[in-house]
Amino acid sequence: VQLVESGGGSAQAGGSLTLSCAASGATVSDTWMGWFRQAPGKEREGVAHIDNGGDSKYYDDSVKGRFIITQDNAKNTIYLQMNSLKPDDTAMYYCAARLRCLWIGPLRANSYDYWGLGTQVTVSS
Numbered sequence: 001v002q003l004v005e006s007g008g009g010s011a012q013a014g015g016s017l018t019l020s021c022a023a024s025g026a027t028v029s030d031t032w033m034g035w036f037r038q039a040p041g042k043e044r045e046g047v048a049h050i051d052n053g054g055d056s057k058y059y060d061d062s063v064k065g066r067f068i069i070t071q072d073n074a075k076n077t078i079y080l081q082m083n084s085l086k087p088d089d090t091a092m093y094y095c096a097a098r099l100r101c102l103w104i105g106p107l108r109a110n111s112y113d114y115w116g117l118g119t120q121v122t123v124s125s
Helices: none
Strands: 004-005 009-012 017-022 032-038 045-050 057-059 065-073 077-082 092-098 119-124
Touching: 004 092, 017 032, 017 092, 017 119, 032 077, 045 065, 045 077, 057 065
Parallel strands: 009 119
Antiparallel strands: 004 017, 017 077, 032 045, 032 092, 045 057, 065 077, 092 119
């Protein structure tokens, strides 16, 4: 399974970015997927989760109402639309897939067994 993130970059506070995660070796319509982020000196934290049907979504409170997770089954890709960006959103963002891992929660890193290499998001004030 390979996950490749793209779409990161720099943005001003209040701006928007959309991250993409292209999957190969797994079908997003059959897989629970998530977005995580890690800022320097901080632990990796769950941002958003989408189930295999795309119907059930979870968000961390810090991004609820600002970020939207979606999936495109035809492109085998999930997205994270990030609006009203804040400097605190600055981090490396990772895509994750759960195929066999023991499920301990949608925003728990140990629930996922495949990870991308990440894409950097930097938000300036």
